[in-house]
Amino acid sequence: MDLIGRVERGGKLLRAMLGPERAERTRQAWREICPDFEAYVIEFLSGEVWSRPGLDLRTKSLVTVATLAAMGRPLGLELNLRMALNNGATRQDLVETLLQIAPYAGFPACWEGLELAQKVFRALDASPRATGDDSPRDDSNAPSPDPAT
Incomplete structure (x- = not known):
């Protein structure tokens, strides 16, 4: 896939995983400090790695959470939780x-990860909204709570 396709796919996937508002705020923060970092994340991490077939997004997320917690990376861990x-x-x-x-990375890594999860x-x-996405949702296609309506 070409660069433009990877960037489009990566941006779309990040919006789906974070919600449009949080994704844009996160991308803006990366752009402000280092535009190249934002490009790498969108093109490679989201556009290539996270877009690969083989594992569903839930499984990829759990692997990523375990990895970031084991490595002691709280910024990435919070975002990925x-x-x-x-x-x-x-x-x-x-x-x-x-x-x-805990037995592989150490109890302190586990504890810190659990503390961050609790936060x-x-x-x-x-x-x-009890979700990771703080953007407004379009509930127009949601089932009606009253079957008669």
């Missing part, structure tokens, strides 16, 4: 994934 929830992982999936790293869960619980 939110993305994992948007990609179909449950809170329990995330807790179990973080617990699984993300609390922030989501305090927001109007």
Whole structure:
């Protein structure tokens, strides 16, 4: 796939995983500090790695959460905890994934990951929507709560 196709695919996937508003804020932060970093993330990470077939987005998210927690990367971990929830992982999936790293990466890595997960869960619980995406949703296609309507 050509560069433009990877950038379009990567941008679309990031918006789907983070929500449009959070994706744009994140990209803007990367652009402000280093435009090349934003380009690498969108073109390669989102446009190539995350777009590969073979594993679904939920599984990719759980692998990424485990890796970032084991490496002690809190900025990436916080972002990917939110993305994992948007990609179909449950809170329990995330807790179990973080617990699984304890014997391999160390109990401190597990503990720090769990603390950060709890911070993300609390922030989501305090927001109007219990999701990683804080952008408005179009619920026009949502089923009506009353079957008669």
